[in-house]
Amino acid sequence: MKKKRRPGQSFAPEALSAAKTLLQELQELDVRGEPLERSLQEIRSHLGASPEKDLAIVDLMGGVPTERMARLLRSLLDAVSDRRVIKEIRRSLYRIEQRGIHIEPDAEERRETPVLHPPAEEKAKGLVSTIDSEGSQIVFLTIPRRPKGLYLVQGIVNDTRGLIDFDRVETTKRGFREFYQSLNERGEFTIVEVDPGHCRFLIEQAAHLIEQRGESPPAAYVSSKRDLQRLELMEGGPALRFLDPEEIERDATLLRKSADLFQFEPFSSWFLSQEEVQEHAELIEEAEESRLVLNPAQKEARLQQAYRRALSALFPEERRQLYRRRLEEMAYVLLKEGNTDRARIALAASLDLRSDFAPLDPNPFLLGLVTRSIYNIIARDMEKKKAEPSLIVKP
Numbered sequence: 125m126k127k128k129r130r131p132g133q134s135f136a137p138e139a140l141s142a143a144k145t146l147l148q149e150l151q152e153l154d155v156r157g158e159p160l161e162r163s164l165q166e167i168r169s170h171l172g173a174s175p176e177k178d179l180a181i182v183d184l185m186g187g188v189p190t191e192r193m194a195r196l197l198r199s200l201l202d203a204v205s206d207r208r209v210i211k212e213i214r215r216s217l218y219r220i221e222q223r224g225i226h227i228e229p230d231a232e233e234r235r236e237t238p239v240l241h242p243p244a245e246e247k248a249k250g251l252v253s254t255i256d257s258e259g260s261q262i263v264f265l266t267i268p269r270r271p272k273g274l275y276l277v278q279g280i281v282n283d284t285r286g287l288i289d290f291d292r293v294e295t296t297k298r299g300f301r302e303f304y305q306s307l308n309e310r311g312e313f314t315i316v317e318v319d320p321g322h323c324r325f326l327i328e329q330a331a332h333l334i335e336q337r338g339e340s341p342p343a344a345y346v347s348s349k350r351d352l353q354r355l356e357l358m359e360g361g362p363a364l365r366f367l368d369p370e371e372i373e374r375d376a377t378l379l380r381k382s383a384d385l386f387q388f389e390p391f392s393s394w395f396l397s398q399e400e401v402q403e404h405a406e407l408i409e410e411a412e413e414s415r416l417v418l419n420p421a422q423k424e425a426r427l428q429q430a431y432r433r434a435l436s437a438l439f440p441e442e443r444r445q446l447y448r449r450r451l452e453e454m455a456y457v458l459l460k461e462g463n464t465d466r467a468r469i470a471l472a473a474s475l476d477l478r479s480d481f482a483p484l485d486p487n488p489f490l491l492g493l494v495t496r497s498i499y500n501i502i503a504r505d506m507e508k509k510k511a512e513p514s515l516i517v518k519p
Contacts, residue, residue: 135180142462143180146170147188149464154192163192164199169366169459171204172317174308177462178209186216189223198227205247246274246297248355250323251304253313254390254457255450259283262313265323266300267351274300275351281326283446286333290342292351314390316460321358328352361452366459367471378472383492385469390454396438396497404434404494405501435486435494447490448477 135143146167153163171178182200185193197217204210251264265277273296280289295303307315331341340346372378385391408430412423439447451474459467473489481487 135183136176139174139177139180140184142170142177143184146181146462147184150185150193150196151188154190160192160195160199163196164203165366167196167200168203169464170462171200172460175206175208175305178204178206179212182209182212182216186212186219189220189225191225191227194220194225194227205249248320249300250318250320251315252318252323252326252453252457253315255454256390257394259446259450260288261326261453262315263323263326264315265320265327265352266295267320267354269294273297275348276300276303277323277327277348277352279327279330279345281330283330283449284333286337286339287327287330287341287345290327290345290348292344292348314457314461316457318362318456318460319358321356322362324352324355324357325359328357361449361456361474363452363456363459363467363471367455367468369471369475372468372472373475375468375472378469379476380488381469382473382476382487382489385466385473385489386492386496388466394493395500396493398501400438401434401494401497401501404430404437405498405505408434408498409502409505431491431495431498432486434498435491436481438494439481439490441480444477444481444487444490448474451477451489 149166150163153166167181170181182197185197194217197213197220200213201210204213246268248268249266253262255261260280260282263277263279263281265279267275267277269275273294276293276295276299278289278291278293279287282288327345331345334341386394408427411426411430451470455467455471455474458464458470473487476487477490
């Protein structure tokens, strides 16, 4: 006899762990009596990070035979496009029905499907990567091409330098699936799905930066403008569509934890340039090597004062807003990866940057960025000094 598959047994440990965490959150929302739409919102924020994770999520949902879980699965049929995920949703619904839970289809599903009907119009799809230390981000976008096929748009946008690179090629749905799968398999950088209108916003904003400098954007962008304008523009960061800013601002612990983000990628590779912090690093190095007799508390206070001066000099209003947008964008990527806690922390740091620095308690994330950038320069200088040959001849 064929052995029955237990929920979750055929998935990678990382995907299975993320799916179990989400399932626990869904059950907690059910216990609290939250509306079905709130649970759907939570599920959608996790879907799209990887096919393996999506399959694990809907598979585990099929192991919870409740009417609410069946309704969530049925609602997801219209929210996903991957055929394997759709097949897994139907399998999970069948498992729940076998346990005696049957959900009547709504009026739309009961409506008789005509024998002949026009094919569904292909929808655009958007993908974005994480943001690197210099503010660069990769944007992928598929736009339906008439009479068939797709345009695959690839661009590198930078929030200070503009549209660094842009290309558009013709492909097929199968070709794009293979391309998307290869990106996930290589694992060189994180990419998540996003509203195509947000991809248009990022690309057009970057092209505008180039035009402001009196330069011409890439030729492929100019020839793609009409296709881009077919997409409904979605301005601003998408994180605010899924996370409640008022709730996050009420939790003061989230902002205090924002400096801890540097323990994780991609924030662990975020540093300010040596040219920017060299002067401040030298002042702090002098302060640490000062011959003044200071007790540890006085020395720490003096250093913190020096860091705050560096923070104010390095982050005027315009640059604070630059990092506010970077953090808001990263909050969405983290959310789609399944890192809800880090997403909330990143958004808390972003929201705090809407206003000026508090004199005694400046933004912990930016203060941490300044501190680690300065110490990185100091450590590098110390290594150079150790490597320099000594002029003293030892007996």
